[in-house]
Amino acid sequence: MRKFGLILLLLLAVRPAFSALTIEITRGVEGAIPIAVVPFGWSGGSGAAPENISAIVSADLNRSGRFEALPDSDLVAHPTEGSQVQFQNWRMVNVDNLVIGKISAAGQQYSVQFQLFDVLRGNQVAGYSFNVGRQELRRVAHHISDLIYEKLTGERGAFNTQIAYVTTSGSTANKTYTLMVADSDGYNPQTILTSKEPLMSPTWSPDAGQLAYVSFENKTAQIYIQELGTGTRRKLISFKGINGAPSWSPNGRSLAVTLSRDGNPEIYTLDLKSNALKRLTNSAGIDTEPVWTPDGNSIVFTSDRGGSAQLYRVPAGGGQARRLTFEGKYNAGADISPDGRKIAMVHGAGGGYRIAVLDLGSGNLRVLTDGQQDESPSFSPNGSMIIYATGSGSREVLAAVSVDGSFRQRLSLQAGNVREPVWSPFGK
């Protein structure tokens, strides 16, 4: 009966895309730890090593805001083995930490060694060796960054993680929407799905192996689940009205969603095995944007039941909803820190929409950004950074800010708009 133009283009298989996100640090931090990462030695034939591991590690550490890697031109020496390190040279240029390493190749296998030294004490803090294939070299570099970060800050690194996001390109009348996944440094972007109708609200499974998202490919909002490894996907729900705002439970067994099938937008949980639906809210207004607390016991959501959009919390098994935000006329789109102590949100006040963080212990609300239309905050899995969408001129770009607001960076595509970033969990 319904005849809609078939203008839908679906690319189910994961394939590489050409435009990578480029990262630019827009606000540095004072007190960053100085570190020297010496270019790794290479013995594997003519030409350069297939990946510049030390450059990837330096960029990772700089991007965290916690470190300041010495520019290559300031390196006083280029040791590639522990026996070649002269600690006094590095003390003279006020470097506390030194990273060296080397790569060798045997056929298709690569061996990567690295060592981290405490320059002041003159001893090795960490040393590892990896044997991997060509495709694993970037992951090894990020893993080295994680090991250094954890050793020196005491917190887990989040460099070996991914970001899902949505891009748009084309004119208003002929737009293309693409759901992408890239490494957390913007490299290796993969197309998950392309459509001529809106794609939105990607959310990661706790094992980082699947994405749930909303697709309008059938001219109505429907929720899909897609396996990233195989590209296999299935339509999960398509009730009448809104099927939106999916959020995966920490145990992976259910999704919280927004459905308007009973008249107006309400929060439900959907058991992924039994498909049983449980309704959690019942108000005449809008209830949407559910997110689980990390313990799985509660769901935080947006509601305008009090007259304007504010955040509320309800037990995941059902019960009384309690209001969480009182500052500002608009608080919506929550994400909860991995330790469960902070809530990031879109905070509307004074004409602009910015990213703010509510500390649940103290009740303090802190505005971290200064854009006009900042939205879609998402915590890194170690809780140190928040990635979000913002405007840059007439374009939509991504940005990341440290949780204390001291450090900021911008991630932009070469062309087109990028929005709705979601940082992956650590995964398996």
Added chain:
Amino acid sequence: MKYNMSRLIVVGLIAVLAGCSSKGGTKDDVAVEDRGTTADGAVTSGAYGSSDFSSYSLNDPNSPLARRVIYFEYDSAEITSGDQDLLVQHAGYLVANPGQHITLEGNTDERGSREYNIALGDRRGLSVQRILELNGVLPEQITVVSYGEEKPAAEGHGDAVWRLNRRVEIVYQGQ
């Protein structure tokens, strides 16, 4: 023959709807309220069975039916009285053509979070749906879909752009 039959049925339904509405507080009335619209005062009275408008052609650019976009204030789903009159005319056409199906596409400006805007666009679509149904259009003639801020009519930022994007588009099937 067939056409006249269905028209009779529609007129009958309109009478039923009008009766429910005028009593207020009947079960049917409550059900309408439950659709989640908050646009108090958005309910039109009178104009039931306004099948006179069936003479308008959908394709005539000078017909009132050529106007198919309803605009809204910020964070509001309330319909202005001028737009209510326009919707009554669309309702007239749809009552006279019960085989005609429409989609109401709710949209918002870019401000605020995306899923909240999906909900807001839905609420706008339901506001329009409610007026059409109160004027006799059959529920099965209407589909509401909200695109939130995902399908702006105008790109860019600022009041002039936002005003154009806070809208419900009436899309006639087959057009």
